[in-house]
Every structure is written in structure tokens, then in C-alpha cells.
Amino acid sequence: MEYLNKLNPIEAAHLFINKHFPNCQGALLAGSVVRGEATETSDLDIVIFDRNLLSSYRESLIKFGWDIEVFVHNLTSYKDFFESDNERARPSLPRMVSEGIVLKDEDIMNDIKKEANDLLNNGPAKWSEETIKLKRYFITDALNDFVGSSIRGEELFIANTLAELVSEFVLRTHCKWIGSSKWIVRALKHYDEDFANSFIEAFDLFYTTGNKNRIIELVNDILRPFGGQLFEGFSLGKL
Template sequence: MDHVEIARELVRNRFPEARAAFLAGSVLTHRRTPASDLDIVVLLTGPPAPFRESLVHENWPVELFVQTEVDWRRFAERETAASSSPLLAMCAEGMLLTDADGLGAVLQAEARARLAAGPPPASAAELEDRRYFLTDALDDLHGCADPLERAYLVAELLQQASELALLAGGHWLGGGKWLSRRLAVADPGLHSRLAAGAAAAMSPATGAAGQFRDAVKEVLDAVGGPCWAGYTRRGD
């Protein structure tokens, strides 16, 4: 039995009353590996939804995201406000396993439209805040002589620079591998320069961080340049 049938069987046996269910994630793509899990979104009419559960079924790791339609919309709105919506992505790009009353098709069409529309524009204040924190971390890297500290600084800078580039360009954010994949689609060249530069910057070799600093500066220059002297915020 393949992964799709295993996912469908799990939903059928555990959630016979499901209104809809989606199978999503790398398991549906060429990126599937022996460690890939089955990400399954299940729509119910009420309790025990909402809940999230991790389990192993037929030797497959499974992540269940069980919701009602109301929960789905609440989660989608909350994630959209944060410019990162794995729920919309799972339903837009996933496979419908079951659709008892048409809800699955409706939510998939809505998820695709909302995902294509992009996240809400980042405010000028948010972009300036991110420029400030990225500038500050880049200054720390420039003066860092400890190779262990440098590893942490490079990791922080890679995430911050990638997120700033995505937000400034009106693209969705992501976490971990999905941050890499979002930037690779939005700007393949920048993604390559940041990732390759970060790998080089982890090296203790003299000057190895130069390539990475240049890539981070590229991100800063695209949104107004470094921001530090004169930066101020009122309130909390």
C-alpha cells in the first residue's frame, strides 16, 4: 500500500465522519525521503477538534491537524497576519483524500487564491525594525573572533536576512527548510549567495565570512541600507 492509500485508510478508520481531509508536504513531491512524514489536515463538524497529534501508522510518521471549518478559518487568519501560513500551503498544494460534502474543494480553492495573493504588506516600521536588528547582528559578526559564537551569529543572520528579503518582496515566510524553499523560489540567486556564504562563514578560515557579509549587505541595501545610528522606538 502506498503512502496515499495509507493516509486515506488512516482517515477512513479514525475519522469516518470527516467532512474533508488533505494529505500534504514533501511526501507528495520529488523531495520525499525515507524520513518524510504524512501531514494530514482533517476537517470535522465539532469536537474532538481542534487538536494536533503526532503518531506512527504503518511505519509512517504522521502529523494530524484536526480542525472544524471555524477553526480552519481562525488559524488561517492568524497565520496570514504573521505572513506565514503553513495551513494555507498544506490545503492549497495538498491532495484531497476525502470530501464528503464539498467543503474540501471550497477550502482548497480559497487556500490557493489566498496563497497566490500573498501575505499582507509589511509596514514601514516592521521593515525598519528588521533592518536595525539585521544591522546590529552583522556588526557583531564583523567583530566576532570566537568560532562557536560565529556559528550562532551566522545562523541568526541567515534567518533574519532571508525573512527580510521575503517580506520586502511581498512573499510568504516559512520556518526551517521552508524558509529556504520560499527564498529559493522568490530569488534563487540571493538564496544561493546567502546559503553558500553562510556555509563558508562557519569556517574558521580568515576572511571566510566576507562572502556572507556581502550577501547580507545586499539584502539591507535593497530595503534602504543599514539602520542603526538614529534608530528609535517609543513605548514598550
């Protein structure tokens, strides 16, 4: 897209780095402007690597006509974030590093990018049978609330909960990365575009018409290979 009344994002990112982090050893520009998905409200996601920092931090600024989110790390702190993102199956920083355009590199970025790419390619850890059982119960509980509710305001938020729980279940039981907000849809499409479209259509039908049937069918189809809904006999913390 054209950036009306704004500097080119790469030019703006270079100016920002030169002014605020002139002594860093590495820097990347990531996010929607790199993926070609920028909108009028997109910001610049900039990742900094500076060996002189004591700890990592994140900061939001407006510079050179752009909203800028800067993620600042030393040469080891990013590893903790990689590990944390891996554990929660939401690889925010590894994805930024993997897709990012290198703006500055003092012979460190190849190794850091390789770490990110290896993590992304390996995928998140497989869910245990106990975790799958727990998630089936939570989905069943939300689905029962959804089916039984007749209060529109409550239905809307139960549907939101179902969408998050079910999308997580589908992706994690197939050892795929998950996301939040817009990244739920992106993660589903990356996994299976046809399924993602069916998922979106089922929830869109409910939100626009109040028809719950497609969501109910979708959830039951997803749970069926894992034993279906789970309520009877479920326990948690019982000695």
C-alpha cells in the same frame, strides 16, 4: 521514491482516515510525499475536517507503518489558522490544503481549497516603513556582532541569527511568504533561485572556512536599497 517495507502513502492515509475519522466530511494528504520530495524519514501530513469537533488539534502517531502528523479541524476553526498563518507570513496550513490530495470530500473541499489558494496567491501584507526600519536595525546589530566576534562558537550562532533575519527581510520586503528551518531555503528559491544560491554559498563559505566577507557583502547589498545599515538615530519606545 520507493517506500521499502511501507504501505503506499495514499493507501496508508485512507486506512488511517477510515479507522480514526470515519465520519469526517473532508480529508487531505499533504507534505513531502505529495510534492515528490519524500525521504526515508518523511511522515504523512493529514488534514481532517469534521463538523462535529468542538476545537482543532494536532496529534502525532505511528500507524500502518508510517509516522503521521494529523491536523484536525472543524468547518470553521481552520479559518483562524489561515488568518494566523497569513499574519505571520508562514502559510503552513494554507499550503498543506492547497497542495494536498483529496482523500475524502462531502462537497466541502473545493471551497476550502479555494480559500487556501486565494490566500497564497495574494501573498502576505506589505511591511510598513516602520517595520522595515526596525528590521534594518536588528540586522545591523547582528552584523556588527558578527564582524566583531572572534569566538568561533559565538560566530556560528550569530551567523544563524543573521541568516534568519536577512532571509525574512528579503522575502517580506518583496511581499513573499517566509519559512523556518528547511522552508527558509525553499522560500528563497521560490522567490529567486539565483539569489538563493548566492545566499547559501555565502553562509556555506563561512561555515566551512570561517571567511565572513561574502556574508558581510550580501547583507550590505540587501540593506542598501532601503538606506543601508541603521544604528545612528534609531529609537524604540521613546516618548
